[in-house]
Amino acid sequence: RSMLRTLSAMPLAGIVSALPQVARAAEFSYKYGNNLPLSHPLNIRAREAADEIREKSGGRVDIAIFPNNQLGGDTDMLSQVRSGGIQFFTPSSLVIATLVPVAAINALGFAFSDYAQVWKAMDGDLGAHVRASIRKIRLYAFDKMWDNGFRQMTSSKGPIQQASDLEDLKIRVPVSPLSISMFKGLGAAPTSLQFSEVYSSLQTKIVDAQENPLPIIQVAKLYEVQKYCSQTNHIWDGFWFIANGAAWDRLPDDLKAIVADGINGAGMRQREDIRKLNESVQSDLQAKGLVFNAPSADSFRAALREAGFYKEWQGRFGNEAWSALEASVGKLV
Numbered sequence: 001r002s003m004l005r006t007l008s009a010m011p012l013a014g015i016v017s018a019l020p021q022v023a024r025a026a027e028f029s030y031k032y033g034n035n036l037p038l039s040h041p042l043n044i045r046a047r048e049a050a051d052e053i054r055e056k057s058g059g060r061v062d063i064a065i066f067p068n069n070q071l072g073g074d075t076d077m078l079s080q081v082r083s084g085g086i087q088f089f090t091p092s093s094l095v096i097a098t099l100v101p102v103a104a105i106n107a108l109g110f111a112f113s114d115y116a117q118v119w120k121a122m123d124g125d126l127g128a129h130v131r132a133s134i135r136k137i138r139l140y141a142f143d144k145m146w147d148n149g150f151r152q153m154t155s156s157k158g159p160i161q162q163a164s165d166l167e168d169l170k171i172r173v174p175v176s177p178l179s180i181s182m183f184k185g186l187g188a189a190p191t192s193l194q195f196s197e198v199y200s201s202l203q204t205k206i207v208d209a210q211e212n213p214l215p216i217i218q219v220a221k222l223y224e225v226q227k228y229c230s231q232t233n234h235i236w237d238g239f240w241f242i243a244n245g246a247a248w249d250r251l252p253d254d255l256k257a258i259v260a261d262g263i264n265g266a267g268m269r270q271r272e273d274i275r276k277l278n279e280s281v282q283s284d285l286q287a288k289g290l291v292f293n294a295p296s297a298d299s300f301r302a303a304l305r306e307a308g309f310y311k312e313w314q315g316r317f318g319n320e321a322w323s324a325l326e327a328s329v330g331k332l333v
């Protein structure tokens, strides 16, 4: 009785905010995992997307973000998004290719020479081809790929000027058959390690070198454990924003549209962030002690041709995907 009197004396807003939070649980509570530090544009824009989606869906869709390998490395998150343990993941094309081999095609060595070629291919036929292949294993890939960047080589041993400088170099590459094939073709000694292991492996000298786009070298502080950076631009790499197929299909159409708009829009802004970052990141890394050089691609391309790398991967990717790539970059073989 006295409780009732207290309640009726409370202003309405007071009563509402006194209700337990659980009463407002979202209809779709989804989890998104990724492998990058919070300061990377991918995480900044993903947070923006999650906020926009919560708001536009009137709280019906809530996406909780688990950055920086909190849920395990790439291989773990890939199996979680397949099983539905998490609903979203952003694997690099190199990493999702362990399940969908053709997805590595954008990472073919020295295929793309600039971003105009990249987005023409990935927003066009080549991207559509890869997304259709991803859908076949019951994952859904959003239309707009997010940017990782052109991959550059770093080492603690010395600058890499030409292919012969890679001879027997212990270099970490992602868990990616294409990367292993490419670095073997170049004469190096590549090892696949998940990104979560990269800093410590370089620090303890399990490997002497690694390769990643400059923004990753910056946010993961790899300059602390590497001395030289050779701007080889050997691979263009991007992240597919993927959803567990059943979790995606469960969303009614109006929510699918809100989620897709939120994620694709954020992806476009993330591309722009990387574009801007690319203008300043080299001088920042130089100030932090990395020594840069910019080798010509010629000796690397020649070594790969001689190793039969392009012929082999043309066969593995298949003619349809290969032609779609060549439509953007010109003849490769």
Ligand code: X2X
Pocket (backbone or CB within 6 Å): 035, 091, 092, 094, 095, 148, 174, 194, 195, 211, 212, 213, 216, 237
């Ligand atoms: O693991 C890497 O090197 C990274 C962060 O670039 C990818 O996700 C492939």
